[in-house]
Amino acid sequence: MEPTFSPGGRVSGATLARLLGAWRQGGRRGSADLAGAIRVLVLDGRLTVGTRLPAERELAEALGASRTLVTTAMDRLRDDGVVASRRGAGSWIARPVAADRPSREQPVSASDVLDLSCASPPALPELATALDTARRRMPAEFAQPGYLAQGLLELRERIAERYTARGLPTHADQVLITNGAQHAFALALRMLVGPGDRVLMENPSYPNAIDAVRASYARPVAVAMTDEGWDLDGLEVVLRQAAPRLAFLMPDFHNPTGGYLDAAGRERLGAALRRTRTPVFVDETLAELALEPGVGGAPPLAAFAEDLVISAGSASKLYWGGLRLGWVRASADLVRRMVAVRPVLDLGSPVLEQVVLSELFAVLPGVVECRQREFRRLRDVLIAELRARCPGWEIPTPVGGLALWCRLDGPVSTRLAVTAEGLGVHVAPGSRFAVTGGLEHYVRLPFTLAEEQLVEAARRLAVAASSVGGPGLLAEQVPLAELPVT
Ligand SMILES: Cc1ncc(COP(=O)(O)O)c(C=O)c1O
Numbered sequence: 001m002e003p004t005f006s007p008g009g010r011v012s013g014a015t016l017a018r019l020l021g022a023w024r025q026g027g028r029r030g031s032a033d034l035a036g037a038i039r040v041l042v043l044d045g046r047l048t049v050g051t052r053l054p055a056e057r058e059l060a061e062a063l064g065a066s067r068t069l070v071t072t073a074m075d076r077l078r079d080d081g082v083v084a085s086r087r088g089a090g091s092w093i094a095r096p097v098a099a100d101r102p103s104r105e106q107p108v109s110a111s112d113v114l115d116l117s118c119a120s121p122p123a124l125p126e127l128a129t130a131l132d133t134a135r136r137r138m139p140a141e142f143a144q145p146g147y148l149a150q151g152l153l154e155l156r157e158r159i160a161e162r163y164t165a166r167g168l169p170t171h172a173d174q175v176l177i178t179n180g181a182q183h184a185f186a187l188a189l190r191m192l193v194g195p196g197d198r199v200l201m202e203n204p205s206y207p208n209a210i211d212a213v214r215a216s217y218a219r220p221v222a223v224a225m226t227d228e229g230w231d232l233d234g235l236e237v238v239l240r241q242a243a244p245r246l247a248f249l250m251p252d253f254h255n256p257t258g259g260y261l262d263a264a265g266r267e268r269l270g271a272a273l274r275r276t277r278t279p280v281f282v283d284e285t286l287a288e289l290a291l292e293p294g295v296g297g298a299p300p301l302a303a304f305a306e307d308l309v310i311s312a313g314s315a316s317k318l319y320w321g322g323l324r325l326g327w328v329r330a331s332a333d334l335v336r337r338m339v340a341v342r343p344v345l346d347l348g349s350p351v352l353e354q355v356v357l358s359e360l361f362a363v364l365p366g367v368v369e370c371r372q373r374e375f376r377r378l379r380d381v382l383i384a385e386l387r388a389r390c391p392g393w394e395i396p397t398p399v400g401g402l403a404l405w406c407r408l409d410g411p412v413s414t415r416l417a418v419t420a421e422g423l424g425v426h427v428a429p430g431s432r433f434a435v436t437g438g439l440e441h442y443v444r445l446p447f448t449l450a451e452e453q454l455v456e457a458a459r460r461l462a463v464a465a466s467s468v469g470g471p472g473l474l475a476e477q478v479p480l481a482e483l484p485v486t
Contacts, residue, residue, distance in 0.1 A: 013062035031072035119446035123320035151177025167299030197245035204433035252287035258398025270304025385458035411440035
């Protein structure tokens with residue numbers, strides 16, 4: 001997970017208050033809650049070791065809390081060694097977090113930790129076969145310098161064929177190989193967005209994309225997802241009135257909700273993009289992972305707003321994140337401009353991995369079918385376990401993607417994440433996906449672990465949930481709108 005603050009950087013009181021989001025919700029507002037919420041920021045990488053914290057008075061003011069409450073929370077963190085302070089030098093994050101553990105549970109060893117913060121599966125067996133074939137093919141590549149700024153032609157051709165098959169005629173000149181979809185977005189931001197520019201995003205959105213926008217000193221403008229999916233009226237209004245410099249959208253199994261924009265929705269969204277001439281980065285990382293029969297199959301959004309769209313894909317979800325490969329599909333002109341910008345960041349993607357990925361594209365249909373079948377099974381296992389153990393949660397069945405987006409029975413996601421960490425389950429609270437704050441009612445739970453790990457994770461999460469929520473919580477909580485659109 002990309003850190004929000006570099007080691008040694010300082011976080012202001014106002015920024016920390018924003019990151020802490022809804023720590024006060026859920027009825028309890030003590031120093032333990034504040035300390036717990038700061039721990040989560042350290043746990044999920046938003047506050048890195050070395051980050052300097054605001055003065056306690058500044059934080060108290062920004063939070064609208066008493067100085068005593070903040071000081072007591074800091075004392076707790078200092079006692080644990082999470083925060084260190086020195087007179088004249090202030091306070092800083094001193095070490096990664098080890099969270100409190102409910103006393104009834106056995107201690108959890110490091111090897112027993114279940115990581116549900118990352119929605120990426122292990123590699124497929126086909127990867128080893130592709131690697132063997134690629135190794136045999138490498139001598140032909142060794143005769144070249146190995147700097148492929150746009151990427152291996154054969155791989156670009158295979159990716160172009162896949163777009164063409166999905167209903168978007170594409171030539172290899174329109175494809176650029178990147179070091180993953182996140183790298184592709186960084187390139188697009190560098191090329192298209194400057195400080196102060198607005199970037200339209202769905203709310204919730206993919207945390208690393210939100211961080212990338214903020215790291216470019218651009219301003220995310222959120223349009224809330226609804227229970228039914230995209231708010232196309234809201235998107236049209238924001239495109240017209242906020243005039244964003246770029247949009248970042250995930251119509252192909254949105255992360256984290258799993259939503260899929262149908263062909264009619266794409267037609268309407270494409271028309272709005274064309275009217276406002278808004279460039280859009282379409283993150284198609286999860287596009288091949290339809291989990292219900294009859295879902296998927298609409299042409300890529302680029303088919304409806306062609307020259308305005310940068311589509312990005314990834315090898316991470318179908319094949320393996322460790323390949324660190326993704327791609328961009330755009331107009332040949334935009335691709336040329338991205339190739340020209342690229343040397344500031346890097347000089348190309350590794351050749352061996354590109355040959356491996358090209359081999360894997362040759363077996364794509366079988367891989368897609370196998371991954372879809374397996375993830376559908378794991379999705380259903382996790383849903384069944386959670387519905388049985390956490391009856392107060394709303395757990396919709398996502399039609400695609402790799403995660404559940406669960407609505408909790410109170411705005412307790414941050415506290416749930418802290419408690420779950422103590423039980424050896426690492427989860428990202430809903431607030432991590434929030435573009436504008438809030439979303440403490442939600443938690444994202446990927447189903448990319450093995451079945452027995454998912455069952456055990458659900459068991460531990462239910463224990464955590466019973467210690468942070470439970471009956472009576474809803475009556476006590478402070479209502480707060482989920483800050484849908486800004
Ligand atoms: C929506 C989305 N975009 C981008 C990424 C990162 O992809 P890559 O590994 O290709 O950089 C992920 C991975 O979790 C993702 O879910």
